[in-house]
Amino acid sequence: MRVIVVYASRYGSTREIAEFIAEKIRQHGAQAETRSVDAAPDPEDYDAVVIGSAVYMGHWMKEAVEFVRRNRTALAGRPVWLFSSGPLKLGPEIASMDDPRLEPKEIGELRKIVHPMDHRVFFGALDPEKLGGKHRTIRMLPAARAALPEGDFRNWNDIEAWAGGIARALATRPVASA
Ligand SMILES: Cc1cc2nc3c(=O)[nH]c(=O)nc-3n(C[C@H](O)[C@H](O)[C@H](O)COP(=O)(O)O)c2cc1C
Numbered sequence: 001m002r003v004i005v006v007y008a009s010r011y012g013s014t015r016e017i018a019e020f021i022a023e024k025i026r027q028h029g030a031q032a033e034t035r036s037v038d039a040a041p042d043p044e045d046y047d048a049v050v051i052g053s054a055v056y057m058g059h060w061m062k063e064a065v066e067f068v069r070r071n072r073t074a075l076a077g078r079p080v081w082l083f084s085s086g087p088l089k090l091g092p093e094i095a096s097m098d099d100p101r102l103e104p105k106e107i108g109e110l111r112k113i114v115h116p117m118d119h120r121v122f123f124g125a126l127d128p129e130k131l132g133g134k135h136r137t138i139r140m141l142p143a144a145r146a147a148l149p150e151g152d153f154r155n156w157n158d159i160e161a162w163a164g165g166i167a168r169a170l171a172t173r174p175v176a177s178a
Pocket residue numbers: 008009010011012013014015054055056057058059085086087088123124125126131134135136138139148
């Protein structure tokens with residue numbers, strides 16, 4: 001069973017989530033590797049695909065959306081899991097990670113394209129020192145600063161549990177390609 005974890009990450013925290021997911025899947029006995037969407041991996045070379053993107057202004061990174069659109073045929077023929085790395089905190093209005101308002105705008109379209117086994121939103125991380133250009137300017141706005149606190153909010157226990165679920169689901173599936 002060959003699994004690829006593909007990611008789009010501006011500042012590295014989503015890449016680290018992808019690497020952690022691949023490592024956990026390997027610990028369950030499958031082959032799993034990690035690639036940036038920019039490396040344009042071919043899903044045809046794998047039995048299952050996990051795709052994750054950082055979320056900016058309510059959107060998946062466009063490279064990640066384009067990866068799914070470009071590979072729609074191969075992805076539709078394989079088990080696919082999606083994850084989004086975004087929220088830094090929940091507010092009084094959004095009390096749960098399952099709240100549909102946390103879903104990036106493209107997830108509806110991506111569900112139709114690849115019929116994912118699951119889409120999960122994970123907490124992200126923000127280091128203001130790393131922010132460049134437009135992101136730095138946006139975060140300097142008082143409202144954005146409150147909504148985008150500095151810190152690493154990634155919940156590795158949640159991510160590990162999700163990766164374990166993927167590994168277990170794959171262990172019970174026939175291999176799609178030799
Ligand atoms: C300018 C800016 C806008 C953001 N907008 C959102 C957003 O709309 N929704 C969300 O869940 N997270 C948002 N985030 C948080 C990022 O998704 C989070 O920091 C993520 O972990 C970054 O991943 P990366 O390090 O892989 O780029 C934003 C962060 C910044 C700096």
